[in-house]
Amino acid sequence: MAYLKLDHVDKTFTRGTTTTEVLKDINLSIAKGEYVSIIGHSGCGKSTMLNIVAGLTTATTGGVLLEEREVNSPGPDRAVVFQNHSLLPWLTVYENVRLGVDKVFSKTKTRAERDAWTLHNLNLVQMTHAKDKRPNEISGGMKQRVGIARALAMEPKVLLLDEPFGALDALTRAHLQDSVMALHQKLGNTILMITHDVDEAVLLSDRIVMMTNGPSARIGEVLDVALPRPRKRLDLATNATYVKCRQRVLEFLYERHRFVEAA
Template sequence: MVAKKFIEVLGAEMVFDTRKGRFHALRNINLTVAQGEFVTLIGHSGCGKSTLLNLLAGLTRATAGALICAGREIDGPSPERGVVFQNHSLLPWLSCFDNVYLAVERVFGAREDRDQLRERTANALAMVGLTAAAGKRPYEISGGMKQRVGIARALSMEPKVLLMDEPFGALDALTRAHLQDELLRIVAQTGSTVVMVTHDVDEAVLLSDRIVMMTNGPAATIGEIAEVRLPRPRDRVALAHDPLYMEYRKQVLEFLYHRQAVPAKAAA
């Protein structure tokens, strides 16, 4: 792993003003992510995982603290930080191809001709197995396929940072496994830095260099960080019998369902 510091979250706080008063979502978040590192955020619902991802994407601004990427403060969205949301977020009047092409044109349009842009788009769709669906509109394809178009759109921009909010949650098990493997291959090839939200413990251990475990909200913070020292490339079948893999899995489950279960019941 490359040790160069790339993302810094320095004392970040997030407070929302709601009809019921002020809601303290995140408290004193301090995190660094190395260039080329794959980090997952995991925790119970309502622990601020997606809120933290939105701060990194520049979609919202922290109430206090600072977030830095590549030496510059994050003050808004950027194509250098590609985002894959929980829902597909596709434009319904455009085809799958055109939804991806729109992003490709925005990033590469000033220096590449139309044929090159179309080739990039086609390659991104092929990467997620949607070449045959390129001409279809979102209402003509399944929910899982829509999400795959969203993944293709983000990957097509070749971002330095890939921010993913449960991108595989809507997919069937086989497609999910395939795209996890494809994501590992792509990240190894591009050297992208990845921060990904997940609820899936096995997914976190399979993909991550580090797993950031969030405490229960409100005022959620980082409770524990597990370093996953499994060699790459990773084979999911071999890992199923790896004692170290099982140890990391146990560590995360212990945090989520023992250490965090007590305050959750108390709050209820």
């Protein structure tokens, strides 16, 4: 039984007299604890798909089921980490995370428990040392760590990552990928991630969902990444399965791109 299911999802946007079909007949089942990446060219509706799961956008037809219950509005059971960290600049690192904790646990945890839980989640992403700093006093990578801590602190059933490392330099990006991989290993949470980075998708994912180009984007292919965990970045560079998966994703994206250029 699927933990998270996208069931015959279509999405159409209408502006004035123009109607654009962004997504067409999306069917995807994700198991509990699975790490699934969605990859495709710009404009293929990846973020729209994530927003439908998050409840920020409603599907035109079809729907999303989480533990067999339909979700069509935002909720703490689905936490989103955007490419832009979206922290509140006037709050400290601690206060940004505490805000989410208070919202979700105000009735079930005491003030002392909420404080401890906030610090626990900052510790998970190694940001306790900066808890009293404001966002403009820390680096981009640190901001993303705080965003991830805030999302994890809500104890979501599904963690939604929308190109969470896209705005970071290569070294920071690698460190954060390793952190997310370690967190997934430790917490066993269910993760759906949007990316356009092939290496990132293969490194982190159990499966990679490859989208055809929009408009009317569909799931073109789903690739199983049969690499054992825990995974070490340096060991994978020469791993035959890693190289094969990477090659397949590149081929798919290249074929689709070439098809569009020829059209």
